[in-house]
C-alpha cells in the first residue's frame with residue numbers, strides 16, 4: 001500500500017491511496033470517521049406534529065443530521081466531570097419552534 005499526500009491545508013488532507021483493495025480503503029475510511037467527534041440529536045420531544053410524517057420518522061430524520069460545533073467548547077459525555085449525568089459542558093439543548 002502506498003499513501004501519497006497531495007495537499008494539506010488546516011484540518012483537510014487530500015491523499016492518494018495506491019496498491020490496495022477497496023475493502024481496505026473502506027476500512028481505513030471507517031476508522032477515520034470514528035475518530036471524528038460528532039454531535040447529533042439524541043433525545044427529541046415533539047409537542048405537536050402538524051406534518052404528514054409520524055413522530056418516529058421525523059425523529060429519525062432529525063437524528064441523522066450531523067450538527068456543526070466547535071470541538072473546543074464541547075466535552076465528550078464520557079470525558080466530562082459530570083459522570084454521564086449531562087451538563088452544559090457536554091450537552092446542547094436546541095429548540096425548534098416552527
Ligand SMILES: [Zn+2]
Pocket residue numbers: 077080081082083084085086087088089090091
Ligand atoms: Zn457533563
